[in-house]
Amino acid sequence: MSLLDYFRSNKKPNTASMAKERLQIIVAHQRGERDAPDYFPQMKQEIIEVIRKYVHISEDQVSVQLDQNDNNLSVLELNVTLPDGK
């Protein structure tokens, strides 16, 4: 940076911290998929199909996640956002 830049500079947003946040999210997501068993995508799809039989939802209203703890315990977390109108 030269002296001229110094006078011109006003506070720029810190883009590195944005990059870091975005990466932490995407990497956590990637790692979740990596550790999941092979049948997981299929199972997730079928769960969504079953719910769809009863309520109209889109795929992004359902989150199915498998969390693995250190002590041999896996938790299947199913989160469905149901639409307002019944």
Place this chain on the structure above:
Amino acid sequence: MTQIIVVTSGKGGVGKTTSSAAIATGLALQGHKTVVIDFDIGLRNLDLIMGCERRVVYDFVNVINGEANLNQALIKDKRCSNLYVLPASQTRDKDALTKEGVGKVLDDLAKDFEYIICDSPAGIEQGAMMALYFADVAIVTTNPEVSSVRDSDRILGMLQSRSRRAEQNLEPIKEFLLLTRYSPARAKTGEMLSVEDVEEILAIKLLGVIPESQAVLKASNSGVPVIVDQESDAGLAYSDTVERLLGKDVPLRFIEEEKKGFLKRIFGS
């Protein structure tokens, strides 16, 4: 015991070949008999970076197919007597690399060499998978930039699930981070992910930080691995990286912004 080291990244253009050439040369300069193999079938470039492109007669695929023996295909480095290059084929496609074929060549090389450096192609196709399959150590080359970091994480997943060590339930591949094209000044102003940021996201051991350097292009222009240029920051940073690979504890250099002189401050660089 021979060590097989893969230099990998997922993303292209981050410095795999530059790093492979530098690290192989560094190991050889330290007295270790080393061979560096180009796994980028169809797009060979390691020969250019090593400056031996005019001496390529036979290649890796010729050896796998039994059209030439290893001694015919290995190119002895001009500068360093215990360094050899095994070039990639320019004409075949990446499917020419089979697990059996690559395994056999690596076994034969292991009889003669202490270090086998596998320069992986970009992507996650056959060539890249073969480069990492037999590895004992992985050097994950990463730029401080979002797409490179994400791809590095993907490659870490491959190392942990698709390698020989993973398939045979052996001790996992040792994974190291090599951060390349790092610009301390930009990291300081928050324009670039810092060393600590990338370390935290990927959560693997840091092997080295190579600063963004004009020496790298000069080195590739002249076909001399940048580590030979011991006047340059990048060359010295690669030397430190090799020392760490050999188990020595060397402090990081070139991760702080260099001080600018009075004139540079006024007129810019």
